[in-house]
Amino acid sequence: xxxxxxxxxxxxxxxxxxxxxxxxxxxxxxxxxxxxxxxxxxxxxxxxxxxxxxxxxxxxxxxxxxxxxxxxxxxxxxxxxxxxxxxxxxxxxxxxxxxxxxxxxxxxxxxxxxxxxxxxxxxxxxxxxxxxxxxxxxxxxxxxxxxxxxxxxxxxxxxxxxxxxxxxxxxxxxxxxxxxxxxxxxxxxxxxxxxxxxxxxxxxxxxxxxxxxxxxxxxxxxxxxxxxxxxxxxxxxxxxxxxxxxxxxxxxxxxxxxxxxxxxxxxxxxxxxxxxxxxxxxxxxxxxxxxxxxxxxxxxxxxxxxxxxxxxxxxxxxxxxxxxxxxxxxxxxxxxxxxxxxxxxxxxxxxxxxxxxxxxxxxxxxxxxxxxxxxxxxxxxxxxxxxxxxxxxxxxxxxxxxxxxxxxxxxxxxxxxxxxxxxxxxxxxxxxxxxxxxxxxxxxxxxxxxxxxxxxxxxxxxxxxxxxxxxxxxxxxxxxxxxxxxxxxxxxxxxxxxxxxxxxxxxxxxxxxxxxxxxxxxxxxxxxxxxxxxxxxxxxxxxxxxxxxxxxxxxxxxxxxxxxxxxxxxxxxxxxxxxxxxxxxxxxxxxxxxxxxxxxxxxxxxxxxxxxxxxxxxxxxxxxxxxxxxxxxxxxxxxxxxxxxxxxxxxxxxxxxxxxxxxxxxxxxxxxxxxxxxxxxxxxxxxxxxxxxxxxxxxxxxxxxxxxxxxxxxxxxxxxxxxxxxxxxxxxxxxxxxxxxxxxxxxxxxxxxxxxxxxxxxxxxxxxxxxxxxxxx
Amino acid sequence: xxxxxxxxxxxxxxxxxxxxxxxxxxxxxxxxxxxxxxxxxxxxxxxxxxxxxxxxxxxxxxxxxxxxxxxxxxxxxxxxxxxxxxxxxxxxxxxxxxxxxxxxxxxxxxxxxxxxxxxxxxxxxxxxxxxxxxxxxxxxxxxxxxxxxxxxxxxxxxxxxxxxxxxxxxxxxxxxxxxxxxxxxxxxxxxxxxxxxxxxxxxxxxxx
Numbered sequence: 001x002x003x004x005x006x007x008x009x010x011x012x013x014x015x016x017x018x019x020x021x022x023x024x025x026x027x028x029x030x031x032x033x034x035x036x037x038x039x040x041x042x043x044x045x046x047x048x049x050x051x052x053x054x055x056x057x058x059x060x061x062x063x064x065x066x067x068x069x070x071x072x073x074x075x076x077x078x079x080x081x082x083x084x085x086x087x088x089x090x091x092x093x094x095x096x097x098x099x100x101x102x103x104x105x106x107x108x109x110x111x112x113x114x115x116x117x118x119x120x121x122x123x124x125x126x127x128x129x130x131x132x133x134x135x136x137x138x139x140x141x142x143x144x145x146x147x148x149x150x151x152x153x154x155x156x157x158x159x160x161x162x163x164x165x166x167x168x169x170x171x172x173x174x175x176x177x178x179x180x181x182x183x184x185x186x187x188x189x190x191x192x193x194x195x196x197x198x199x200x201x202x203x204x205x206x207x208x209x210x211x212x213x214x215x216x217x218x219x220x221x222x223x224x225x226x227x228x229x230x231x232x233x234x235x236x237x238x239x240x241x242x243x244x245x246x247x248x249x250x251x252x253x254x255x256x257x258x259x260x261x262x263x264x265x266x267x268x269x270x271x272x273x274x275x276x277x278x279x280x281x282x283x284x285x286x287x288x289x290x291x292x293x294x295x296x297x298x299x300x301x302x303x304x305x306x307x308x309x310x311x312x313x314x315x316x317x318x319x320x321x322x323x324x325x326x327x328x329x330x331x332x333x334x335x336x337x338x339x340x341x342x343x344x345x346x347x348x349x350x351x352x353x354x355x356x357x358x359x360x361x362x363x364x365x366x367x368x369x370x371x372x373x374x375x376x377x378x379x380x381x382x383x384x385x386x387x388x389x390x391x392x393x394x395x396x397x398x399x400x401x402x403x404x405x406x407x408x409x410x411x412x413x414x415x416x417x418x419x420x421x422x423x424x425x426x427x428x429x430x431x432x433x434x435x436x437x438x439x440x441x442x443x444x445x446x447x448x449x450x451x452x453x454x455x456x457x458x459x460x461x462x463x464x465x466x467x468x469x470x471x472x473x474x475x476x477x478x479x480x481x482x483x484x485x486x487x488x489x490x491x492x493x494x495x496x497x498x499x500x501x502x503x504x505x506x507x508x509x510x511x512x513x514x515x516x517x518x519x520x521x522x523x524x525x526x527x528x529x530x531x532x533x534x535x536x537x538x539x540x541x542x543x544x545x546x547x548x549x550x551x552x553x554x555x556x557x558x559x560x561x562x563x564x565x566x567x568x569x570x571x572x573x574x575x576x577x578x579x580x581x582x583x584x585x586x587x588x589x590x591x592x593x594x595x596x597x598x599x600x601x602x603x604x605x606x607x608x609x610x611x612x613x614x615x616x617x618x619x620x621x622x623x624x625x626x627x628x629x630x631x632x633x634x635x636x637x638x639x640x641x642x643x644x645x646x647x648x649x650x651x652x653x654x655x656x657x658x659x660x661x662x663x664x665x666x667x668x669x670x671x672x673x674x675x676x677x678x679x680x681x682x683x684x685x686x687x688x689x690x691x692x693x694x695x696x697x698x699x700x701x702x703x704x705x706x707x708x709x710x711x712x713x714x715x716x717x718x719x720x721x722x723x724x725x726x727x728x729x730x731x732x733x734x735x736x737x738x739x740x741x742x743x744x745x746x747x748x749x750x751x752x753x754x755x756x757x758x759x760x761x762x763x764x765x766x767x768x769x770x771x772x773x774x775x776x777x
Numbered sequence: 778x779x780x781x782x783x784x785x786x787x788x789x790x791x792x793x794x795x796x797x798x799x800x801x802x803x804x805x806x807x808x809x810x811x812x813x814x815x816x817x818x819x820x821x822x823x824x825x826x827x828x829x830x831x832x833x834x835x836x837x838x839x840x841x842x843x844x845x846x847x848x849x850x851x852x853x854x855x856x857x858x859x860x861x862x863x864x865x866x867x868x869x870x871x872x873x874x875x876x877x878x879x880x881x882x883x884x885x886x887x888x889x890x891x892x893x894x895x896x897x898x899x900x901x902x903x904x905x906x907x908x909x910x911x912x913x914x915x916x917x918x919x920x921x922x923x924x925x926x927x928x929x930x931x932x933x934x935x936x937x938x939x940x941x942x943x944x945x946x947x948x949x950x951x952x953x954x955x956x957x958x959x960x961x962x963x964x965x966x967x968x969x970x971x972x973x974x975x976x977x978x979x980x981x982x983x984x985x
Contacts, residue, residue, distance in 0.1 A: 697962070
């Protein structure tokens with residue numbers, strides 16, 4: 001059954017043949033010489049009209065009959081045990097219909113950050129719920145706390161966790177014999193420790209033997225996701241079935257949590273509806289406590305409950321990108337080849353220790369790497385996956401090390417140095433595009449030579465997003481000529497719905513406006529979560545297959561009625577044509593009318609595995625140009641060139657938007673965003689959008705996006721996602737550009753005017769002795 | 778009694794003092810207030826006490842009179858969303874720093890989360906729904922669609938309203954003026970450049 005075909009894979013001038021054994025009834029990927037009518041076109045998003053007119057209904061906009069309002073009481077203390085929660089007064093307050101406590105529902109009596117959930121109330125109005133919340137009496141046992149990794153790592157620091165949980169836990173290489181949230185088992189861990197010691201010795205020797213060693217200590221801050229629509233859902237029980245209009249980036253995951261026997265809700269049936277979602281950026285994979293609380297309050301109240309977080313709850317409790325402290329040493333030889341890299345890094349995911357890793361040992365050929373990484377517990381809101389988890393913080397350190405190494409080698413150009421240590425088949429072609437478009441070699445007033453200095457910087461990215469199994473799509477062609485494609489996944493603003501529709505339209509041979517799309521409903525076929533930039537890589541091959549087989553069924557009907565050969569028929573531009581391109585005289589609509597049934601419905605799953613393809617990863621290069629005022633320390637990012645690839649581009653316009661968005665969040669991360677914790681009270685001080693600074697229109701650079709279309713052959717659509725890759729390199733490129741502009745380097749983001757001025761003030765005269773060995777800075 | 782209107786008393790019981798900062802707006806609007814909302818004491822200098830229970834509030838929204846019973850403490854945003862079913866304007870920061878709740882009040886942009894519905898009595902309110910409909914899009918909305926000036930779409934209604942106001946004030950803004958014009962609106966997905974292009978597109982075509 002498996003058919004073997006030869007396809008072309010590659011991009012630009014780099015194509016080669018690849019033999020592929022098609023699996024599970026799959027069809028051949030589109031080929032470079034193939035004329036496509038829909039795919040590859042800059043088409044407006046299908047949900048744009050609803051969004052620009054305010055008619056798109058998000059979870060926050062739902063208002064089912066009888067709906068009441070939920071509120072969560074949060075801990076004001078950063079580290080406390082909940083002794084008791086007294087709801088008696090609150091329950092008697094006007095309008096209160098349901099209450100619960102976190103110790104009862106979640107069996108968790110610890111509040112390990114200021115903002116931790118304590119209890120919840122649902123009342124007829126928001127004001128009533130607020131008033132009742134103030135009447136809840138909680139008795140806390142207050143403990144000392146740590147809200148920074150520096151305090152948490154000190155000897156004798158207050159314990160963040162409970163039981164025997166240590167504040168600092170090695171997370172890579174993985175501890176042996178470690179139980180959930182616990183410490184390593186010393187006996188079982190000895191082997192790992194031995195291997196680590198051997199590795200350290202080996203890499204230290206390589207560093208000592210290298211011509212040049214550069215080293216640096218880098219710090220990145222905690223960034224919050226701050227999606228505009230907060231987390232939560234409107235929950236309603238209808239005849240025993242739970243319906244949740246949820247703000248989620250995983251409709252099926254959300255349903256799974258509420259129906260699971262291990263969860264708190266245990267609904268026998270649950271339907272999650274998320275047609276529009278106001279952003280997620282990695283923070284909305286789980287139903288979260290707020291989702292569970294909403295469902296339970298609605299059950300108790302017997303009416304629908306709206307349980308959306310307020311902004312403070314969102315900023316403190318709904319996830320963040322962990323900070324990082326990274327110490328690195330890199331050994332390089334005079335020929336420009338990296339020999340070895342030593343990394344020690346620490347980061348805080350809040351009260352746990354997992355998930356705070358920094359990806360600082362990838363992208364380039366780095367020689368032998370000795371890396372040890374620690375998670376550090378702090379009494380802060382928990383981290384969650386945040387757009388390319390670990391990568392922007394890792395890139396910030398690694399890419400500056402790359403520049404420092406290049407400069408230490410008698411000024412080898414940073415781009416040439418990267419090329420020497422890079423073998424990515426796509427990225428090697430992307431450097432020159434970035435170099436040319438940013439004007440890399442243009443004369444600039446740099447190095448702190450004037451009051452206003454400019455500089456350029458470069459950095460790379462890498463991603464793995466061809467998708468995988470786990471999606472089905474249903475295509476329905478009705479007798480009246482209408483076409484619908486359905487998949488239950490959500491579109492969090494990335495353009496998933498539009499791309500799914502475009503793939504189906506292309507395959508069916510009809511324009512996009514003849515296809516209607518249905519998404520964000522778990523009653524429809526299984527779809528992926530919006531994570532890992534794999535959504536469309538996972539979804540679109542299923543969409544294309546369903547469309548393909550639906551078209552075949554339609555053409556079989558046509559062939560049968562007309563006495564034609566079905567293998568000689570196809571549909572193009574809404575006309576039924578023959579293989580030689582001639583028109584049969586039938587339109588798509590005519591063909592549909594030949595059906596006996598009301599409709600053809602085809603449900604197809606995506607093949608589980610991907611083909612070998614051209615490259616397993618997508619790459620990218622970004623170059624930034626900055627202007628620094630040497631007197632005020634203000635950094636302005638003037639321009640960012642973002643060269644990006646993501647397999648075959650379905651819609652270059654929405655792809656471009658993803659890249660621009662990633663760059664803007666990256667600049668925001670580099671210059672302004674920062675969670676600020678009060679050292680004395682242990683609370684987040686900027687749990688709003690006023691003091692938590694997100695880049696605005698006045699600070700937004702010009703962004704020049706260059707998309708490289710790659711026929712990667714990994715699936716029938718060859719699509720790779722593009723949500724995460726564009727944020728990886730931005731802060732690093734900006735930091736390198738700032739160093740170029742002011743002639744000294746900043747090792748910490750956000751790059752505030754204060755830090756710039758301090759760096760300029762502490763800039764020491766270059767010591768010629770530094771040049772041979774050691775860091776330039 | 779608490780005499781300082783800028784420090785409202787704690788708790789659910791709210792009093793509205795038509796004094797101090799609110800007096801100008803009140804003087805204009807009181808005539809349009811339904812009779813049972815108007816001051817019952819009769820004396821001009823006596824404070825009018827409304828609430829905490831619901832009172833009838835009538836606002837002119839998108840050219841239509843919309844009436845509902847709402848607590849006097851209801852913000853304009855909540856009145857639009859919860860009492861009129863106009864959910865285009867969004868509650869995002871809830872304190873006037875992000876612009877997602879932007880509406881027009883007599884042609885000028887306001888953060889509807891940060892003003893009371895009763896303070897909008899007598900004014901002409903325009904929400905995103907009043908700027909254009911799916912069947913009858915404004916030129917700007919059309920340009921937003923064509924330039925992909927939206928991603929998740931949650932800031933989009935506020936952006937559309939702000940850009941509409943900007944173009945009304947200055948039909949041919951340059952890039953810097955557009956940036957300034959939308960500087961009160963934050964977009965988390967990062968659509969600023971596309972929005973600027975959309976406004977420029979409309980400006981070039983002489984539309985609105």
